[in-house]
Amino acid sequence: MRVIKTEITLLHNSRLSIIDRNEDAFNPAFHFHPELELVLIKEGHGRRIIGNRIDPFEKGDMVFIGSNLPHIWLNDDTSNGHRARSVVVHFRKEIFSDEFYDLKESRELARFFELATRGIQVTGSTRDKISRKLDILVRQRGFRRIMLLLEILHILSTSADCRCITDDIYTPNNKENKEETTDRLSEIYKYVQHNFHKDISLKDISGVAGLTPQSFCRWFKKCTNKNFFDYLNEVRIFTACEMLIGSTASVAGIAYHCGYNTISNFNKLFKEFTGLTPGEFRKKSTSGQIARS
DSSP states (O other): OOOEEOOHHHHTTSSEEEEEEEESSOOOSOEEOSSEEEEEEEEOOEEEEETTEEEEEOTTOEEEEOTTOOEEEEESOOOTTOOEEEEEEEEOGGGSOHHHHHSGGGHHHHHHHHHGGGOEEEOHHHHHHHHHHHHHHTTOOTHHHHHHHHHHHHHHHTOSSEEESSOTTOOTTOHHHHHHHHHHHHHHHHHHHHHTTSOOOHHHHHHHHTSOHHHHHHHHHHHHSSOHHHHHHHHHHHHHHHHHHHOOOOHHHHHHHTTOSOHHHHHHHHHHHHSSOHHHHHHHHHTTSSOOO
16 A cells, blocks of 8 residues: 555645545545644544554544645444544645744744644643634634634644654655555554454564564564554454443453453453453443443
8 A cells, every 4th residue: 555645725726625524434545745634533433543653543533734744544443333524624834924934923833833744632621622613613614714723723832732643753754764654554554453353473464564573573663662562452452342332242252352362361451451350341331431432
C-alpha cells in the first residue's frame, strides 16, 4: 500500500472545507495533503496511524494534523450497525496571509501550526469546548465560518490540553523514509487485525515488514515507543474487553478467540492492562460502571 497525495480543498473549490461525515467506514487509504486538518470522531472505534504512531481511537477522539503528514483511521468493526461519523475541517495555511502570521498576536498560532507537523491530540476541557463549536461550525455559512474557525484556532493554540502525537525523531522532511515507515506500519496493522487470534511469531511479523527479526524489533520500537508484542497484546486485550461487554461468550472462549492458549496467561495480561480480572471487568460493565464506547 502506498501513501496517496491528495489536495482536499481543490476538490471543494475552496480553501476551507467543513464536512460532517456519516459513512459505513473511514477512508481506508493512507494519504497526506497540503491542507491542515482538524478531526473529531463522533462514532466509531479502531486504530489510527499518524506519522509513525499507531494509537487506538474511539468516540470523542480529536486530532489536529499538519500539512503533508500521512494519516489513516481504520475501523475495528463496521458490523452490527456501527457507523463511522466524524466532523472534518480542512484548510490551507495560506487562507491567511504571510503578514497575518508575522503579527505579534498570531505568533502562538504560527507555533501551533509548526507543532502540527507532528500531529496534535486534543483532550480535556479544550476538546469538549471545540466539539461544541464544531457542531455550530458545520451549520455556518459565509464569513461566519472564518470567524468561528479563527476562534477555534485561538483556543487550540493557547491550550495546555494539546500534545504532539509523533516523536521528535519523526520529521516530514525525508519523504521517502516517511512513506516507507507509514507503509510498513499499515501492513503490520492490517496483518495483526486479521491474525491476532493466531500465534504470531517474530519471524512472521518481521517478514511482513520486509526486515530481519533483529532489525524489525529496533525499527518498531523506534517508531512506536513499544515493542511489537506489547502492541499485539494491546489489540488482543482491547478485543477481549469488547467481547466481555458485548457478548455472553465464556472467559475461556474469549481468551482462545483473542489468541491466548492458556486462561492463566490471559487473566494475568488482562489484569496488567485493565487493573481488573476478566470476570470483574464483565461484572462492572454489566452494572454500568464501565461505559461502552
